[in-house]
Amino acid sequence: MKSALASQSNATADSGRIAARFASLKARQQSGLVTFITAGDPDLEICTKLLAGLPKAGADIIELGMPFSDPMADGPSIQSANLRAFKAGVKLSKVLDLVRGFRERDKDTPLVLMGYYNPVYVYGVEKFVRDAKGVGVDGIIIVDTPPEEDAEICQPSLNQGLNFIRLITPTTDAKRLPAVLHNASGFLYYVSITGTTGSKSAGAEPVRAALAELRRHTSLPIAVGFGITTPDQAKTMAQTSDAVVVGSAIVNRIASNLDGQGHAKVGLVEDVLGFVESLAKAAHNR
Amino acid sequence: MPLVLAVEKAYNEAKADPKFQEELDYYLKHYVGRPSPLFYAQRLTEKLGGAKIYFKRDELNHTGAHKINHCMGQILLAKRMGKTRIIAETGAGQHGVATATVAALFNLPCVVYMGEVDIERQKPNVFRMKLLGAEVRPVTSGSRSLKDAMNGALRDWVGNVEDTFYIIGTVGGPHPYPAMVRDFQSIIGREVRQQILEAEKRLPDSLVACVGGGSNAMGLFYDFLDEPNITMHAVEAAGHGIDTGLHAAALTGGTAGILHGMRSYFLQDDDGQIQEAHSISAGLDYPGVGPEHAWLKETKRVNYVSATDEEALAAFQSCSKLEGIIPALEPSHALAFVMKIAPSLPKTHLMVVNICGRGDKDIFTVAEKLGVKL
Numbered sequence: 001m002k003s004a005l006a007s008q009s010n011a012t013a014d015s016g017r018i019a020a021r022f023a024s025l026k027a028r029q030q031s032g033l034v035t036f037i038t039a040g041d042p043d044l045e046i047c048t049k050l051l052a053g054l055p056k057a058g059a060d061i062i063e064l065g066m067p068f069s070d071p072m073a074d075g076p077s078i079q080s081a082n083l084r085a086f087k088a089g090v091k092l093s094k095v096l097d098l099v100r101g102f103r104e105r106d107k108d109t110p111l112v113l114m115g116y117y118n119p120v121y122v123y124g125v126e127k128f129v130r131d132a133k134g135v136g137v138d139g140i141i142i143v144d145t146p147p148e149e150d151a152e153i154c155q156p157s158l159n160q161g162l163n164f165i166r167l168i169t170p171t172t173d174a175k176r177l178p179a180v181l182h183n184a185s186g187f188l189y190y191v192s193i194t195g196t197t198g199s200k201s202a203g204a205e206p207v208r209a210a211l212a213e214l215r216r217h218t219s220l221p222i223a224v225g226f227g228i229t230t231p232d233q234a235k236t237m238a239q240t241s242d243a244v245v246v247g248s249a250i251v252n253r254i255a256s257n258l259d260g261q262g263h264a265k266v267g268l269v270e271d272v273l274g275f276v277e278s279l280a281k282a283a284h285n286r
Numbered sequence: 287m288p289l290v291l292a293v294e295k296a297y298n299e300a301k302a303d304p305k306f307q308e309e310l311d312y313y314l315k316h317y318v319g320r321p322s323p324l325f326y327a328q329r330l331t332e333k334l335g336g337a338k339i340y341f342k343r344d345e346l347n348h349t350g351a352h353k354i355n356h357c358m359g360q361i362l363l364a365k366r367m368g369k370t371r372i373i374a375e376t377g378a379g380q381h382g383v384a385t386a387t388v389a390a391l392f393n394l395p396c397v398v399y400m401g402e403v404d405i406e407r408q409k410p411n412v413f414r415m416k417l418l419g420a421e422v423r424p425v426t427s428g429s430r431s432l433k434d435a436m437n438g439a440l441r442d443w444v445g446n447v448e449d450t451f452y453i454i455g456t457v458g459g460p461h462p463y464p465a466m467v468r469d470f471q472s473i474i475g476r477e478v479r480q481q482i483l484e485a486e487k488r489l490p491d492s493l494v495a496c497v498g499g500g501s502n503a504m505g506l507f508y509d510f511l512d513e514p515n516i517t518m519h520a521v522e523a524a525g526h527g528i529d530t531g532l533h534a535a536a537l538t539g540g541t542a543g544i545l546h547g548m549r550s551y552f553l554q555d556d557d558g559q560i561q562e563a564h565s566i567s568a569g570l571d572y573p574g575v576g577p578e579h580a581w582l583k584e585t586k587r588v589n590y591v592s593a594t595d596e597e598a599l600a601a602f603q604s605c606s607k608l609e610g611i612i613p614a615l616e617p618s619h620a621l622a623f624v625m626k627i628a629p630s631l632p633k634t635h636l637m638v639v640n641i642c643g644r645g646d647k648d649i650f651t652v653a654e655k656l657g658v659k660l
Contacts, residue, residue, distance in 0.1 A: 069428060069559040070545060072437045073444070079427045091557040118544045122558030144547070146287045171288045171447055195445030 017110040017138045018163055018186040021060055022221040022242060031238035032060035033283040034223050035276055036114065036247030038081035039064050039098050040090030042254060042264050049269045050254075051102045055109040057273040058280020060243060061223075062102075063141070066095050066115030073116075073143045075198040077248040080255060084262060092123050096135050103136030112139040112165060112186070117153060125153055129160040139163035139186045147179045154183050163187075170194050170210065177217055187221040189245065190214065192228075192237070198248025201227040208240045231282035238286035246279050289447050290547070294462040296367045301469070306362065310470075313358050317391070318348050320355075320473065324481035324638070329608045330624075337631035339624060340490070340638045342478055342506065345613065351643035352471065352502045353384035357453055359470035361388040364451035371450045372396040375439040377404055377432030377498075378568035378616075379411025380643060381455030386420035388453075396420040399438035401431035404568055411647055429562040432572045436546055456499025457576030460547025464576050471505025478638055479509055486636055492517040495640040496619040497590070498534065498570035500579045502642035511587060520579065521623045523565035524592035534563035536575040537583050537590045543574075550577040566595035566651065567615035569643070593622035599655055601625055602645060614643030615651065 025032045035054055040047050054062055067085040071078060099111060113132060120128045120142065132140065140157045147154070147166075157164045163186025171194060172180055181188075190211065192202035211222055224237045225245025229252075237244045253275045257268035300306040314320040325341045344352040364372060372389045374396070376382030382398040389396035398415055402424045405412050415422050428434040436459070443452045457464045457471070482490055493510060495503035497520040510516045525533035533539055536551040543552040545560060553561040553573035563573040582588040593601075601621035606612045613621060620639050628637065645652070653660050 067559075069561075070433060070437050072440045072546075075441070076427070086559070118552075118554070118560070119558030121544050122541075122554065122556070144544070148287075173288060176288055193445075194447055196441045199445060 017108065018061065021110050022187065025060060025242065030284045031241055031286050032223070032243035033058055033234070033276070033280045034061040034063055034225070034243050034245040035059040035250055035279075036063040036065060036245060037250060037254070038067060038078060038085050039095040040067065040085035040088045041081040041251065042084045042258055042262060043088040044090070044094065044098070046264045046268060047098060048101060050272060051098065052105060053269060053273045054276060055106055057276040058284065059109070059276055061110045061112060063112045063114050063245065063247070064095065064099065066092060066113055066119060068116040068119055071116065073196055075196040075248060077198050077251045077255070081251045087262065092119050092128070096131055099132075099137055100135040110138040111136065112141060112163075113137050114141040114143070117142050117145050120153060125156050129156045129162060133160045133162055137162060139165050141165045141167070141189065143167060147182060150183050158183060158185065165189055167191050168214065170206070181218050184218070184220060187223050187242065188214065188218065190222050190224045190241070191226045192224050193226050195226070197226055198229070199227065201229065201233060204236045204240070207237065211240050231278045234279050235282040235286055238283040244283050250276065289443065290460045290462070292367070293363075297363060297462050297466050300363055300366055306366065310359055310362055313362070314355070314473065318354050318358060319346065321477045321481070322346050324478060324485065326485070327609050330605065331628075333608060334625060334628040336633065337492070337628040337635040337637040338633060339628060340482065340636070341609070341611070342474060342638055342640045344474060344502065345611070345617070345641045345644035349380070349384045349387050350646065351380040351384065351614065352474065352505060352640075353381045353455060354387065355473060355505065356455075356467045356470040356501060357381070357384040357388045359466070360451070360453040361392055361394070364394070364453070365392060367451065369449060369451035370394060371446065372453055373399065373439050373442050373450055374453045375399045375432065375435035375455060377401070377435065377571055378647065379404070379408040379415065380569055380647070382420070382422070383411050383414050383418070385453045385455070386415040386418035389420060390418045397442065398422050399425050399435040399442065401425045401429070401435050403430045404432065404435070407651070408568055408647070410650070431562065432568075433545075433560060433574070440546070456501045456572070457504045457578060458499045458546060458548055458550070458574060464548065464578055467501055468504045468508055468578065471501050472508040474502070474505035474640065475507060475509030478506065482636065482638065488636070489513060490516060490636040490638045492519065492635065492637045494519045494521065494620045494624055494637060495642065496521045496523070496570060496616045497537070497575060497579060498523065498567075498572050498616065499574070500576040502640050504576065504578060506638070506640045507588065518588040519623060519627075520588050520590050521619045522590060522592040523567055523570035523598070523619055524594040525564040525566070527594055528592060532564040533592070534565040534570050534572065535592045536573060537579060538592050540573070545574055548574075548577045550580040551575055551583075566598060566655065567619065567648075569614070569616040570619065591623055593619040597622035599652065602648070602652060606645070611641065612645035612649075613641050614645045615648045616643055617641045618645075
């Protein structure tokens with residue numbers, strides 16, 4: 001009983017990493033940078049180095065993709081990253097190992113797992129949220145479970161003290177918004193386009209208007225993502241948001257540092273982290 | 287989600303509107319050629335020496351398969367919703383051809399997603415779709431077959447929500463598709479009821495259909511689910527054999543999972559990664575199955591069995607020679623099962639098997655398997 005209570009109090013303390021990060025960004029009047037990479041891309045060793053280097057390069061929140069055979073919401077870049085991760089032998093248990101390794105050295109940077117429901121369902125939902133919490137995950141994004149299915153993975157995540165981060169899209173209308181916001185926590189992920197990751201870019205004005213409307217209904221921080229590929233775009237989106245998410249562009253940067261066999265060329269880690277640094281500067285100095 | 291909620295709302299309204307049904311009936315009769323005949327397969331019956339076998343001849347529909355039934359329903363719904371662009375996924379190409387056909391009929395631009403691998407092995411259907419004015423977009427991701435084509439179509443749909451309607455080719459995908467496609471296909475069973483009562487003055491004792499995603503089986507079974515005396519057999523594709531792991535039998539050899547907006551049975555590894563399906567018949571080559579089939583398996587209402595590539599190939603040849611009907615490789619799986627069980631049944635046993643497609647599209651595959659150069 002005692003140990004259960006102890007771990008519970010830990011849970012409460014840990015779940016504050018996302019909130020703490022947004023609070024400190026706010027205090028500095030900065031927008032944050034959320035970086036996405038796929039776990040095990042291009043292999044476990046390089047991915048470990050990338051993860052370790054991201055906070056220093058300026059990533060405020062790390063989103064780590066859980067590879068899936070059928071990533072329906074993702075464009076070609078992240079689809080390819082998934083295939084590279086499979087080639088490197090990544091399974092859900094290895095994703096959790098990566099987080100454990102990261103968390104041993106970094107106690108402050110929030111880390112969010114992002115993926116599709118089936119691998120989690122097969123792993124076992126209760127076991128997954130417990131193990132994720134145990135290795136130091138702060139939040140979960142599952143792109144293919146709508147609020148209608150909150151009992152599946154959202155509620156168990158919240159019960160475990162994990163944030164459950166919701167995606168809001170331009171097609172989320174006023175009627176549906178309350179249902180989407182109901183169990184949302186940590187931050188909101190505003191998908192700035194209708195489409196898959198990295199497929200196109202949104203204009204600043206529609207996003208500004210959408211965020212203004214959203215803020216009437218929620219006090220959660222809002223991160224804007226999908227289609228932000230350059231520091232300039234990051235800077236523009238940062239002006240209206242609490243954070244910008246960059247995924248496909250970072251993944252493309254990884255891919256451009258691979259040789260014909262898909263092996264990392266010398267300097268991959270430095271080049272990718274250098275790119276992240278330029279994005280972070282743009283987001284922070286909006 | 288708002289996307290599928292809109293389809294659900296529109297479908298519920300259409301269902302309640304007699305004008306919608308009237309229009310659908312008109313096209314099914316004058317364009318598709320319904321009702322399809324119920325044919326007493328006398329020579330096959332005599333050869334097997336047991337059950338009296340009837341063929342539900344959905345291979346005689348326009349475009350050569352049952353797929354046109356749900357395509358007609360869905361495109362009329364798309365029109366009703368004011369959508370101006372059609373997308374679809376296809377494996378064997380039958381659903382793609384049926385979709386391209388109705389899109390041509392109603393003058394709507396149509397994009398069909400098809401795995402690169404399937405494009406290679408179903409060239410005639412690819413050409414048919416192009417002749418019908420559709421664009422066939424190759425899918426190069428994943429296993430480059432049917433499930434990836436569905437991923438491709440879903441990606442397109444979320445990027446073009448305003449003007450596009452997604453015509454799904456089976457009783458799968460997010461709600462309301464499994465129920466909607468089932469409803470549009472259920473005309474098969476309703477016709478069988480009327481036709482067998484006319485021919486035999488009573489209902490059949492058993493029904494047999496093949497299952498990939500499960501649309502033709504649901505179409506045959508649905509109207510009879512509440513008749514406790516009718517046995518139903520659904521035949522999955524066992525490929526090289528269930529124990530080889532190279533098959534497409536999600537219900538017989540798969541486990542529970544969630545994909546494409548449904549919870550059902552899937553071929554997957556212990557990490558929840560969806561596996562490639564294997565079957566001689568591209569139309570059964572899907573690693574999942576419609577969720578209502580999962581339910582019918584769990585409640586034991588339907589008996590799920592399987593037939594291998596070889597058994598289907600043998601049935602394909604027998605049916606061609608005995609009845610002068612070249613069946614598609616998909617219903618050849620159903621026929622393979624019929625050949626197994628019919629001999630042990632009494633002559634008074636009435637059995638209806640759904641010949642859901644014709645085999646013209648398969649002659650190249652079959653020739654190759656038989657070592658014949660065309």
